[in-house]
Amino acid sequence: MLHNDLYLEARNLAEALAKELDAFKRLVVLGIGNELRGDDIAGVLVVKKLKKALKDLKNVLIINCGTAPENFLSKVKAFSPSHVLVIDAIDFKGEPGSVILYEAGKEMIESISTHRLPISLVRAYLEGSGLKTKFFLIGIQPQNILLDARISHKVKEAVEMITKILEKIIKKTAS
16 A cells, blocks of 8 residues: 555655565666755655665666656666656655655646656656556655755755665565
């Protein structure tokens, strides 16, 4: 069971992700965000850290999409993943640094408009291309997305927590 509309603490997030990623065959992790807009860098930071930690796994593709996930859709499709996990700063009206896990459905929360293509359209494109995949979104509530702002302490802590959880789960499942 996914935790839509529920702010997740570390233990709950770890349990939910472990359950959802338990049997992935091929996993794509997409980090989305603008490195110049404070907390919007969250998704990008997670994938940068994961890329270093998980570089030897052949069944995991980690992509820093920046603000344009649409530029990487052909690469995702060619990898033919069983699971796609998107990490992005999302304004879901929570406390800064709080985290939410969504399974992509018809009514999916959208990110804070720092990238051009809505996440729901990314999912729709992949499904429309015949890809049978489970699609998830980890959203991190930003505090500040102003141009040239620094990442807030609470969002930085969320990035570290998510990175550690994902690294552990992915290593365990991929081996």
